[in-house]
Amino acid sequence: MEVRLDERLLTLAAALTAASPPPTADAPVAVGTTTIGTTLPAVGEHPLVSETRRGLAGAADHPAVRWLRTEYEKHDLLGLAMQTVQLGPPPAFDDTCPDGVPPFVEAHFGEVDRKALAEALRSVWCDLRVGRLLADQAEQWRATVAAVTELLSDARLESFQSLFWGRFPYNAVVVPLWNMAAAGPLRGVGVANRKETYAVCLPHGAAPPDRLDLLILVQHEASHPVLDDIQRLYPDVPHECAFVETEVPPEGRFARYYCDPTGRWGETLIRASTCFYLEYLGRADDAAAFAGSQAAAGVTAIRTFVTALRPWWEARRRGEAPGLDRVLPQLPAWLRSALAVGNG
Numbered sequence: 001m002e003v004r005l006d007e008r009l010l011t012l013a014a015a016l017t018a019a020s021p022p023p024t025a026d027a028p029v030a031v032g033t034t035t036i037g038t039t040l041p042a043v044g045e046h047p048l049v050s051e052t053r054r055g056l057a058g059a060a061d062h063p064a065v066r067w068l069r070t071e072y073e074k075h076d077l078l079g080l081a082m083q084t085v086q087l088g089p090p091p092a093f094d095d096t097c098p099d100g101v102p103p104f105v106e107a108h109f110g111e112v113d114r115k116a117l118a119e120a121l122r123s124v125w126c127d128l129r130v131g132r133l134l135a136d137q138a139e140q141w142r143a144t145v146a147a148v149t150e151l152l153s154d155a156r157l158e159s160f161q162s163l164f165w166g167r168f169p170y171n172a173v174v175v176p177l178w179n180m181a182a183a184g185p186l187r188g189v190g191v192a193n194r195k196e197t198y199a200v201c202l203p204h205g206a207a208p209p210d211r212l213d214l215l216i217l218v219q220h221e222a223s224h225p226v227l228d229d230i231q232r233l234y235p236d237v238p239h240e241c242a243f244v245e246t247e248v249p250p251e252g253r254f255a256r257y258y259c260d261p262t263g264r265w266g267e268t269l270i271r272a273s274t275c276f277y278l279e280y281l282g283r284a285d286d287a288a289a290f291a292g293s294q295a296a297a298g299v300t301a302i303r304t305f306v307t308a309l310r311p312w313w314e315a316r317r318r319g320e321a322p323g324l325d326r327v328l329p330q331l332p333a334w335l336r337s338a339l340a341v342g343n344g
Contacts, residue, residue, distance in 0.1 A: 001157045001172040001218075003149045005141055008084050008093065008121065009200060010134060012068065013180035015124045016077075017049055018056035019069040020181035045182070046203040048140055052179040055133045064123035067116070075112050077180075081200055082191040083112045090125045093118040099194040104228040137179075148176050148201075151211045157219060160280050163316065164273055165226045166323015170197045172222050178203045187213070190221025197222045212286055219277045223270045230325045231266065238265040240332040244301050247339050252298030269331075272305035276313055304342065308334035 023045055059065050072080055086101050088094030095118035124130060134141065152174065161168035173196050177188075180202050188201040199221035201214065231238070242261050249255075250264055258264045271294050278287035294302045308331065315321035 001152065001155060001174060003145050003152065003174045003176065005134075005145060006085070006173070006175045006198065007090050007131070007134065008087055009081060009175050009177055009198070010179060011090060011121050011125050011130050012080060012084050013177050014052050014056060014128070014130050014133065015059075015065045015068045015121075016072055017052045017179055017181040018059040018062075018128070019065050020053065022050070022053060044206045046178050046206050048137060048144075048179045049181050049203070051137060051140075052133065053181070055136070056128055059128050062124070062127060064120040064127070067120050068124070071112065071117070075109075077186065077200075078189045078191070079109050079112045080117065081189055081198075082109045083114045083117050084121070085191050085193050085196070085198055086114060087118050087121070090131065091122060093121045093125070102192060102194060102225065102228075103232070104225070105192075141178075144176050144178055148174060148209065148214070151209060151214050152218065154281065155215055155218065156281065157222060160219070160277050161222060161226065162323075163280075164276060164313070164324060165223070165230065166325035167229070168222075168226055169229075170222075170225065171195060172218075173198045174218055175200045176203075176209075177201060188217045188221055190224045192225035197225050212283070215281070216274055216278070216290065219274055220270055223273055224266075227266055227270060230328055233325070234328050237328055237331060238262040241265055241335055243332075244304060244335050244339070248300045248304055250298055251300055254298030268299055268301050268305050271299055271302055272309060275302070275306050276309070304335060304338050307341065308338035 060069075068080070082105055086095075086097050086105065088096075095115050097114075158168055158172055161172075170192065175198050177200050182205070186202060187204075188199060191198045191200060199218040201209070201217060203209075238261065242265075245261060245264070250258075254264070254267075258267055271290075275287045275291050278284070278290060291302050291306060312321055312324075312327060312330075312334065316323065321327065
């Protein structure tokens, strides 16, 4: 796994930060929570965010920045970042995509105009001299990469992903997007092209990243592309698992944000995989706390999924079962068994 400063994404973040208002003097200081619900300290704004906004002072009225901000309001960071990683590096931001584009990108993120996005990023890079700004910030970026690399030194991400999912044909990249202005409670997004997955991590103000939160975020975001690959082999499985929601209906923000049952199925399965990932790292207590936090947040079926998958996972770790890419059609039966045990 590589921690990388991806200049395509850094350019996008710089433009969005240039268009963002600075925090006001009387704004409340944020207190955040990690993925498992523990409280983070009170924080302000990350220095790289403040320096980027100062370095691009006046750029909010640049046509390309205005366009990107409008598109961001339509498609959020996920949509723009997903199409950004299909492009070539600056200054060209080549949009011909010689390696092709993953099918899920075309299916779910096609509303983002990739050609217009490339033109906007070219304009931002050249007109606003983003390359020079990043060079001026080089010392802070080197320190950022070193800190995140140290936090992820024991992540063992690719070995777990290959073991659990049965395949992981990607180079896993972590992108600390520390120059991105606050995006509400969003902690990061996962994007991918044909060759790489990118766990795009956002800062929590000026607070240092939390090791456990980072491990959870990186594994979660690196799981979406490989699950999409597997799901395409067995497109009926999510529908065949829909009975779970009758027994354990989703709740709260999770149910509101993921309004599609198939989307909730995928999110629940990935979050269940995170429980096994934390156990794989020897963090069983953290795995239990994570499952509890997700259930409290409305992912009510997560424990059912964990119970359903556990016999297979234990056999998989002993070398007695194939990866999930070979056995996913058995998941509905496993879930029925898990519910029967829970109701017994």
